[in-house]
Amino acid sequence: MSTAIDARTLPSGTVLTTDLAIIGGGPAGISLALALADSGHDILLLESGGTSFDDKSQSLYEGPQSGVAYTALDGGRLRFLGGSTNHWGGWCRPLDAMDFEKRDWVPHSGWPITRAALDPYYPKAQTLAEAGPWLYDRAEAQVNDTGPLIDLANGGVYTSWFQFSRTRGDVLPTHFGTRYQDDLNRAEKIKLLLHANVTGIKLAKAGGPVNQLELATLTEAGGADKRLTIKPRFVVLAAGGMENARLLLASNDVIKVGIGNQNDLVGRFFADNPIPRDTATMVLFGGAPASFYNNSLTLTNGPVLRATFAPTREFARAKHVLGSLTTVENPVRLDALGTAAVVATAQALGVDASNAKAYSLGCGMELQPDPDRRLTLTDQRDPLGMPRLKLNMTVSDSDFEGYRRTLTELGRQLLAARSGMIKLNYNTRAEWVASMDWGNHHFGTTRMSDDPKTGVVDADCKVHGVPNLFVAGSSVFPTTSANNPTLNLLALTLRLGDHLKQVMA
Template identity: 60%
Template sequence: MKAFLDARSIPAGTVLDTDLAIIGGGPAGIALALALANTPIRVLLLESGGEAFEPQTQALYAGSETGTPYLKLENSRLRYLGGSSNHWGGWCRPLDAIDFEQRSWLPHSGWPFSRTELEPYFSRAQSMCEAGPFIYDDPAKWTQSFGASIPLGEGGVYTTYMQFSKTRDSYLPTHFGERYGGDLKRVPNLSVMLHANVTGLRLATNARSLDHLDVATLQGGRFTVRPKYTVLAVGGIENARLLLASNDVVQAGVGNGHDLVGRFFADHPIPGDTATMVLFNGAISNYYQQPQPAFGAYFRAALTPHDAFKNRHAVLCSLATIEGEVQLDGLGQSAVAATASTLGIDAANMRAFTVGCGMELAPDPERRLTLSDERDALGMPRLNLDMRISDSDFARYRDTLKELGRQLLAARTGMIRINHKSRESWLSVMDWGNHHMGTTRMHNDPRQGVVDANSQVHGVSNLYVAGSSVFPTYGASNPTLNLIALTLRLADRLKMVFRS
């Protein structure tokens, strides 16, 4: 086992050669480095932070936010080994098939391939996330042992099952730096260098390939890495920043010939108390409200629209979770009493629950990151995020809740109240998933995407991007499992590139 390198000990002016540079030691960077273990490819992984949180390094993330209120850029991610897995909630679920499809009613939708392209990689990604056996939407496995799902009438919403990453015997999700640090040290063809901040992607003069990387430390050290190939894996915000800021050869930045880098930024809004769900007989299986241990993993149910319903009603994947129990006000009690008696149902044991949400946003090119005039301690331009949510994003989720309410009544199971109507009301309960996506979107056409179907930056032969910044549409599934599957696919691509 070898120790991690520290960029602070590299003499100024040094030039390091390597076959492949991975910029970023988060889930994508670590997954890629481990997937390339024991190959002839010499890999250098460059991580800005150390093995633990350091305020000066974290401060490099600061930026500004305009538009719809959003999280501070320095608070919504973590900059040390393991990246944002260090504050991960552990939720896992593969993207739905429809998430990859071009939909006529959803501008800018469509991946360059279908979900089947990722399926060979989900099992390994699941293993890396330590989320147990790959079960998900096999309801019999969960309900036979852990109680019935909520009866719903025929319609567009169904119970889906999320699985959770855990660190061995606890609820904690896998922190990739802590969990895989030892494995990284054991890989013979891999060097991990901490405190190494890449500050520039320097193109060759013809702009068709990457020539070298500028690396800096907060202590003032500056040196060069000259890789044959490079994978950018510093997250959905920093990937765009580094491409935009590397504007010495091409003024618009690397990969930005069509002004797409930084556009289509997305996160998952998670507004609270979106609805109140009443169950007439008060019966609910525990797995709807809290993750439950099962089959060596943890799982929890949510309510999500079917792909056919999404297409028929032009709704996105936004899903509903059932949270804590609530008391009804007078009107609510009357609504339940009048409805239950009309349906001939005894609601004496009725219980009500607040409903949470994982919302998908429609792709929006104006929701974007741009460089600001401010600079960080390394001289890098900071970012401004112009955040937006359209009213149609809220309206689409309301349509899904309406369908859920209809199905509950049709099954004589319960009913719901939708708690928000106006934009102001929705924004008053808004929180975010910290899932940064979309800023280097994938598309076969360079006019519509920053990277191609192989995650290679259009027009730059030896530069790739890993992570959820390449997602052209986002689904409502948490991105970590999916971005790791995509990264494992990229690893296969790189092995082929190096073989040839």
């Protein structure tokens, strides 16, 4: 059993060699290291932070922004072991087959792999996330005793399901650092190096392999301290959707535009899942819905579920909408017009609405890929000398219009079933933007494509033009879907693990 090494205790100038260096100790990095623990290769897992939050380390994430208001760059991610699983909500849902397809109404869509490529890896990903037995769209049969589904007539929206990373004691939900540090320590071939900030990825030559990583540590006061070097055979960048781009762009001593950036793609297509609040009011004529709509439901055999409304594949194609997952939130009181609308409509439909209840709806949305939604380097430097990032955030009007069509279809299906109705709460861009939170899911900045002109990494997550550099995590997702990324990036990382076993042999 080995214990984690604190890079700050190593002499400056230390050179370490390894078969595989994994940059980043978040869910991707930890899962990849564990997946390769028995491969016979020496693995160095480099985590920039320690095992708990430290404001000096966290401040390395700071950077300016422009465009649509967005979470501060040091606010939506965490720089210590476990990464952003230290503050995730545990929401899990696998990508749908359509998420991988080229959708002719979604510019820049299409993955070079299909959902089938991830299918073998989802069970293990589900286990790592501790999300219980695999149910998702088969969950309905498990909840019969709890209450009926909301009655929707046939149409473009269906009831789907989230599962949640399991609550265990005071760890809520699975924090990968806390949960898996012992496993990392037990693995003989894995060395966990904490407080090790990668500041440069060095290529032997243009078109050649990575032959060196430069590392730096922080002093207690937050200044630059020791400089270390890693000499790896292979490197996986797993530092998150923002930092992956930053490291590639800033590693520009051999390729002046940055590694993997010959086609000006690194940092572009940044994406997140908008989470607009109170997008609509849903009235159910018959009263409150089953509890699994507006709260998570724990089944006796383990899984934690919550119902959601998703657009069908056919509706998405016909109406040109993107992914969305609509959730039932808090009860709300109707104003006089709302009450009048419900009474007039229910009477015309011939239904009794005397017990009607109204609820706010929330949502997680997919954004259209946009090359101008972008991370770039600035002239500002952090204490380690790394250029800080700047984010230009965009949301297009068509993103809102598409989701509005999905909500309207949900309302139509409720009316057709004579079970309820909805009110759309936002009309203008300003109203949507004012209601918006973000998932802090960082996608797209090293997008995947078989063609180097349209992607930074190939279908095996290898950086185009660099034989031994790979990227793990949701930065390789060309499109985001509305699904929370952790389960999906875990599956993709496990697939990368299998690929590395072959190429490193």
